[in-house]
Amino acid sequence: MELTYILDAKSVRAGLKASSKKRLLQELAEIAEAEHGLKSGAVFDAVQERESLGPTGMGGGVAIPHARLEALDKVIGIFATVAKPIDFDAVDQQPVDLVFMLLAPQEAGAEHLRALARVSRTLRNGDVCAKLRSTNDPSAIYSILTEAEASRAA
Template structure:
């Protein structure tokens, strides 16, 4: 799996500020609805249910909310860069400013796990995160995400 297969350029957004984790989940749901045509309330409900099992803030300012969504055909992602970090109940108790959400079909098994592994591994790279934080333009963020992987493959 590659980022270019996981995320649409229209699923990348910069948000100047958000008031809470719940508001951020609304932003993610709306972004996914616009990019993939999936019902935003359905996405929000699935993300909140998953979050209730345990926070998906993985540390170093990064969160990876994910859920299985009825009615989608393939694993998809959405990326939000927050200009002002928000509390996300992350494992290191640091606020989050990089959010990569993953949506999987209900029956997706290994593809969902491959997507989570790809995103998690990539966003552990502090150099990549620094690049993302320094370029608050959606088209540039998309390019950084998809080119990083291409340069590692070369």
């Protein structure tokens, strides 16, 4: 699954000012509402429920909060950098400043897992993360994410 299938440029934000994990998830849910027409409350509740099962901070300053929603017909992504890293209960106890929220249809078993694997592989690349942290331009961030994918395909 390609990142360009799940993430579009309008769903990328830079320098979010959230001061807590809860507030960050609320802001990402608001982006999901603004850009994809989803109800922010439903998105937030679904992601919070998933977080209660175990935090999605994968280490290295990266988190991939995710949830399944009835209102979707395909997997969508929202990516943001955070101005000041926040505690996300990550496995390495490091604060998070790169967040890729994945939202999938309720029945998207394999598709959801493929998307999660693709995002995880991309954000485990130290060079990609360094480039993402070096800019506050959402269009440049989108290019970095999609170019990382294109260079793997070459």
